[in-house]
Each structure stands twice: as C-alpha cells, then as structure tokens.
Amino acid sequence: MSTPETIPETAAFSVENVGGIAETSVAFSPGVTVLTGENATNRTSFLQAIMAAMGSDQASLKANTDQGSVQLTLGETEYERTLERAGNSVLFEGEGYLDDPTVAELFAFLHETNEARQAVARGDDLRDLIMRPIDIAEIREKIDRLTDEKASINDELATIESRKQDLSDLERRRQSLESEIEEKREELAEKEREIDESSNDLEESLAVKEELEQSFEDLRSVRSDLESVRRNVESQRDSIASLKQERTELETELDELPSAPMGEHEQLAGQIEQLRDQRQTLNAEINDLQSLITYNNDRLEDEDYEILQTLDGDSGAGSDGELTDQLLADADEAVVCWTCGSQVDRSQIEETIQRLEDLREQKVRELNEVKSELESHKDEQQEVRQKQSRREEVERKLEGIDDEIDQREQRIDTLKEQREELTEEVERLEETVEEYESADFEEILTLHREANQLEFELDSLESDLEDMTEEITEVESLVEKGEELRDRREGLLEELADTRTKVDQIESEAVEAFNEHMDAILEILKYDNLDRIWIERLEETTREGRETVRQTTFEMHVVRTTENGVAYEDTIDHLSESEREVTGLVFALAGYLVHDLYEEVPFMLLDSLEAIDSSRIARLVEYFAEFATFLVVALLPEDAQALDDEYTRITSI
Numbered sequence: 001m002s003t004p005e006t007i008p009e010t011a012a013f014s015v016e017n018v019g020g021i022a023e024t025s026v027a028f029s030p031g032v033t034v035l036t037g038e039n040a041t042n043r044t045s046f047l048q049a050i051m052a053a054m055g056s057d058q059a060s061l062k063a064n065t066d067q068g069s070v071q072l073t074l075g076e077t078e079y080e081r082t083l084e085r086a087g088n089s090v091l092f093e094g095e096g097y098l099d100d101p102t103v104a105e106l107f108a109f110l111h112e113t114n115e116a117r118q119a120v121a122r123g124d125d126l127r128d129l130i131m132r133p134i135d136i137a138e139i140r141e142k143i144d145r146l147t148d149e150k151a152s153i154n155d156e157l158a159t160i161e162s163r164k165q166d167l168s169d170l171e172r173r174r175q176s177l178e179s180e181i182e183e184k185r186e187e188l189a190e191k192e193r194e195i196d197e198s199s200n201d202l203e204e205s206l207a208v209k210e211e212l213e214q215s216f217e218d219l220r221s222v223r224s225d226l227e228s229v230r231r232n233v234e235s236q237r238d239s240i241a242s243l244k245q246e247r248t249e250l251e252t253e254l255d256e257l258p259s260a261p262m263g264e265h266e267q268l269a270g271q272i273e274q275l276r277d278q279r280q281t282l283n284a285e286i287n288d289l290q291s292l293i294t295y296n297n298d299r300l301e302d303e304d305y306e307i308l309q310t311l312d313g314d315s316g317a318g319s320d321g322e323l324t325d326q327l328l329a330d331a332d333e334a335v336v337c338w339t340c341g342s343q344v345d346r347s348q349i350e351e352t353i354q355r356l357e358d359l360r361e362q363k364v365r366e367l368n369e370v371k372s373e374l375e376s377h378k379d380e381q382q383e384v385r386q387k388q389s390r391r392e393e394v395e396r397k398l399e400g401i402d403d404e405i406d407q408r409e410q411r412i413d414t415l416k417e418q419r420e421e422l423t424e425e426v427e428r429l430e431e432t433v434e435e436y437e438s439a440d441f442e443e444i445l446t447l448h449r450e451a452n453q454l455e456f457e458l459d460s461l462e463s464d465l466e467d468m469t470e471e472i473t474e475v476e477s478l479v480e481k482g483e484e485l486r487d488r489r490e491g492l493l494e495e496l497a498d499t500r501t502k503v504d505q506i507e508s509e510a511v512e513a514f515n516e517h518m519d520a521i522l523e524i525l526k527y528d529n530l531d532r533i534w535i536e537r538l539e540e541t542t543r544e545g546r547e548t549v550r551q552t553t554f555e556m557h558v559v560r561t562t563e564n565g566v567a568y569e570d571t572i573d574h575l576s577e578s579e580r581e582v583t584g585l586v587f588a589l590a591g592y593l594v595h596d597l598y599e600e601v602p603f604m605l606l607d608s609l610e611a612i613d614s615s616r617i618a619r620l621v622e623y624f625a626e627f628a629t630f631l632v633v634a635l636l637p638e639d640a641q642a643l644d645d646e647y648t649r650i651t652s653i
Contacts, residue, residue, distance in 0.1 A: 008075030017068030019045025036640035043634035055096025107591035112608035117584040226422040514590035604628035614642040
C-alpha cells in the first residue's frame with residue numbers, strides 16, 4: 001500500500017479514452033469535490049478513471065478505441081494505469097495507488113452498482129459482506145501457531161516449576177556435603193599428623209615408606225577413576241532409559257498420525273488448482289460483464305443526451321410544441337442500437353442490461369461458492385501438510401534417538417572395558433600394598449591405608465559438591481528463564497485472545513458503526529415517521545457434517561411511528577427508495593470505517609444519488625466529508641445547488 005506521509009495539496013488526473021471521456025485533465029484539492037452536470041456529461045466516466053488510478057479494473061474503454069490511460073499525480077508521486085482492448089475484455093497494466101483495491105471497491109467507491117451499497121436493497125448477507133476482506137484461514141493458522149507455542153512454554157514452565165521445588169532440597173544437600181567435606185578434611189589432617197609422628201621412628205626405612213606412599217597414591221587415583229567410570233556407566237544407562245521412553249511416546253504418536261498417500265496430496269492440489277482457475281475465470285467474466293453493463297449504461301445515457309440536445313435545438317428553431325412532445329415520446333420508446341445501427345425499443349436494451357446484471361449477480365454467487373470451497377480445500381491441505389510435517393519430524397527424531405541409543409550403548413561397552421581394567425589395577429595395587437604389610441610396618445601401613453581411604457572419600461565428596469553446585473546453578477538459571485517465559489506467555493495469551501476475538505471484534509465494530517452513524521444520519525435527514533434503522537448481531541449454533549459450529553448473522557430492523565405516536569417494527573421492503581439508498585450508503589460507510597480505509601484510501605466516491613432529495617444530499621455529503629481526504633460526488637445541477645458554495649465544483653470534463 002502506497003500512502004503519502006502528509007495530505008497532498010492537490011490530486012491531478014490526466015484521462016484518455018476512459019468511459020465516455022476522449023481526453024481531459026482535472027485537478028482538485030482535499031475536501032469535497034462536486035462533479036456537476038446533466039446526464040451523459042462524463043461524471044460517472046471520471047469516477048471510473050479515479051477508480052482505475054487507485055488500482056481498480058472496474059472501468060471501461062471509450063467506444064471505438066483500443067487503448068486508454070489514466071495518470072494520477074498525488075503530492076510528489078505519480079501513478080499510471082493503461083487500458084487495452086483484448087476481444088471482449090479490457091486489459092489493465094501499470095501501477096495503481098492500491099496494491100489490492102478489493103476492499104476499496106466494496107466500501108469506498110460507492111457508484112450505482114456498488115455491492116455494499118446495494119446489499120441492503122437486495123437482502124444480501126450483510127455479515128458475509130463485512131467479513132469478506134478478512135482472511136479467516138490466516139487467522140486460524142495464527143491461532144494454531146500461537147496455541148502450539150503456548151503449549152510448549154507451559155511444558156517448559158512445568159519442568160522449571162518441578163526443578164524449582166527441588167531447589168531447597170538441593171541447597172540442604174549441598175550444605176550437608178560441605179559439612180561432611182569439612183569433617184573429612186579435619187580427619188585427614190589428624191591422620192597425616194599421626195603418619196608424620198610414626199614416620200619419625202622409621203627414618204631407616206625411608207625408601208620403603210616412599211614406595212608405600214606412592215602405591216597408596218596410585219591406589220587412590222585408580223579408585224577415583226574407577227568410581228568415575230561407574231558413575232558414567234550409570235549416567236549412560238539413565239540416558240538410554242530416558243531415550244527409550246521418548247521413543248515409545250514418539251512411536252505412539254507416529255501410529256496416530258495418518259500418512260496421506262502421494263495420490264491424495266496430488267488430488268487435493270489438483271482440486272485447489274482447478275478451483276483457482278475457476279475463481280480466475282469467474283473474476284474475469286464478472287469484470288467483463290461489469291464493463292459491458294457500464295458501457296451500455298453510458299451509451300444509453302449518451303443516446304438520451306444527444307436526443308435531448310437535438311430536441312432543444314429544434315425547439316429553439318421554432319418547431320411547435322406538439323412536434324417536440326411527439327419526439328420526446330419517441331425518444332422514450334426507441335433508440336438507435338450502437339451495435340447494429342438499427343432502431344430498437346429502449347425497453348429491449350434495458351431488459352438486456354438487466355439480464356446482464358442478473359447474470360453478473362449469478363456469477364458473483366458462483367464466485368462466492370468457489371471461494372468458500374477453495375478455502376475449505378486449502379484448510380484441508382494445510383491440515384494434511386501439518387500432519388505430514390509432524391510425521392516426518394517424528395520419524396527424524398526416532399531415527400536420531402536410535403542412533404543416540406546405539407552410540408550410548410557402544411559408550412557403555414567401552415566404559416565396561418575400562419571398568420574391568422581399572423578393577424584389575426586396583427586389585428594389583430592392593431596386592432602391592434599388602435606385600436609391604438609386616439610386623440615392622442603394620443602400624444604405619446594401617447595409617448596410610450586409612451589416610452588413603454579418607455582422601456578417596458574426600459575426592460568423592462568434593463566431586464559430589466561440584467555436581468550439586470552445577471545443578472543448583474542450572475536450576476537458578478531455569479528459574480530466571482521462567483520469569484521471561486511467563487512474560488512471553490502473558491503476551492501470547494493476550495495475542496491469542498485478540499486473534500480469537502478478531503472476527504467477533506470486527507463484527508461488533510461493524511454493527512456499532514452502522515447503528516451509530518445510522519442514528520446520526522436519520523437525526524440529520526429527518527424522515528417522516530422513521531425512528532430508527534439498526535442491525536442486531538445474532539449468534540446461532542448449527543451442524544456442519546460432524547462438527548458443531550457457531551455462526552453469526554446480521555439482522556436489520558426498521559422502527560417507525562404512527563401518527564398517534566405508537567412505535568412499530570417495519571420491514572426493509574417498505575423503505576422508500578430514498579431511505580433504502582441512504583441505508584445502503586451508511587452500511588458502506590460502516591465497512592469503510594471498520595476496515596480503516598480512511599488511513600489507506602484517499603478517495604471516497606459517491607454517484608447516482610438522484611433518489612435522495614437535494615437538501616438531504618447536501619446534509620449527507622457534509623456528514624461523509626468528515627471521513628475521507630477527497631470526497632468526490634457526482635450530482636445533477638439541481639441537486640448540486642443545495643451543497644455548500646465552498647465546495648470545489650467541476651462542471652466540464
């Protein structure tokens with residue numbers, strides 16, 4: 001979306017061969033611009049040109065031309081669209097102001113056949129129309145993604161909470177280890193003093209003592225290595241047990257995940273591609289029909305205007321009133337067909353146009369059905385892809401677990417061999433020490449053996465303390481991370497709630513906007529005995545296949561008052577043409593506001609307001625002017641006279 005940072009001073013258009021326009025250049029400032037003139041003076045054609053510059057394809061080429069163009073200069077930025085005839089269709093090229101004009105076509109470009117404007121009169125599904133720009137599939141996908149992330153955080157927090165509860169016990173165990181280490185150090189110090197005192201009596205056996213001490217040192221070292229290996233073996237076994245448990249859980253999950261055959265994937269992809277082709281074809285047919293309808297309506301207006309000009313000229317030349325009346329009567333009955341050149345009844349052309357409009361409505365209904373089916377297939381494809389992706393992920397994890405189990409089992413075999421070697425070395429060293437045992441050295445040997453055992457126990461306790469300290473540090477780190485995870489979860493919960501209620505919010509805002517602005521408009525326009533027109537948002541539960549789903553509908557109410565002041569509920573069918581037109585325009589305004597088009601689309605267009613009397617048109621235009629940067633209104637001269645003189649008026653296009 002290209003949106004200027006500041007409000008531009010002017011909007012300048014150069015138009016060639018669009019609608020009934022051969023060539024024109026028009027510029028106007030922000031605010032209300034009134035295109036005033038009789039029928040067939042290219043007011044509607046210029047509105048088409050504005051729509052084309054915005055990015056819409058709802059514009060027609062001038063008859064008997066093959067190319068046209070629209071240039072828009074908005075502030076310092078220029079946009080250009082070209083139109084080229086291709087058989088019965090018109091091809092559009094170039095960059096418009098909007099990347100996607102769909103929402104603007106619904107709620108900002110309020111020409112005679114605007115769908116939102118006509119929805120009230122036709123009894124269309126108003127809720128469906130308001131929600132059409134919302135990508136429901138994207139919302140569902142986001143909800144699934146946020147839900148998975150929340151579940152992952154909850155699992156991690158549960159683990160952290162479990163470890164946090166162990167923290168006090170770990171602290172107690174660390175204190176206990178520190179006390180034991182201190183006691184062992186005191187014991188060892190005392191034992192070393194006894195050894196020193198005994199050594200004073202064995203100076204003559206110094207060489208024997210050194211050999212003995214070295215043997216004890218070697219024995220203590222080997223025992224420490226042996227204990228380390230034993231612990232490593234147990235750790236590997238615990239890891240293997242944990243991996244096997246995880247493997248069992250993954251295998252259970254894998255059994256529950258269906259594997260869609262490749263043919264089913266291809267069939268689903270083919271159906272989606274076919275539906276996309278149907279959607280594209282229907283869009284093209286609808287655009288062609290709209291261009292054809294617009295073209296024929298324009299030509300019909302041109303034919304009326306040319307006849308009236310001829311009659312005015314004859315009257316000015318002195319033709320009598322009876323002849324003029326006769327010609328006017330003939331003009332109502334017959335026109336010259338612009339396709340075959342023969343004279344045909346006007347009603348025949350109007351019936352043809354009506355059949356084209358009926359066909360377009362039928363195509364629109366078909367398009368909506370195709371879109372609905374396409375969304376359903378895309379949801380199904382997304383679900384299949386997610387399950388297949390999860391299946392592949394589980395299979396990869398299982399393969400990785402099997403590899404890791406094999407590696408750990410091989411590690412255990414290696415550790416067992418080391419354990420056997422170290423056990424043999426301990427036995428050898430113990431035999432060596434025992435060889436020194438004799439009557440002469442029994443006391444000193446006992447002291448050394450006891451000191452050696454104390455050093456071994458001290459090493460073991462210090463190793464346990466080191467492991468315990470690392471575990472406590474890890475738990476404390478997890479506790480700190482838990483605070484971050486809780487903050488993230490709170491944000492996720494808010495985002496999830498907002499996403500889940502986004503559809504409800506838009507529906508509620510649309511109803512609120514319509515009711516608020518409808519009340520204000522009725523207060524301003526003051527229709528006789530029409531008290532209120534309002535929309536009620538209703539929810540009902542229905543079944544779709546095996547699922548129970550909640551559906552929302554918009555029900556419109558009309559409240560009138562009798563001459564005696566008694567209020568009663570009326571129906572939409574009983575609204576006057578003026579009341580119906582105003583209601584349709586306010587509904588379009590609600591969509592314009594709910595979808596924030598006032599931030600993205602600088603132009604709002606109003607056309608075909610003849611059913612509303614001029615004084616009410618003036619008040620309606622003043623009300624709508626508040627919401628759009630540029631409000632462009634096409635009016636007949638007699639209706640334009642009632643508008644504020646300060647509004648920009650363009651009388652020649």
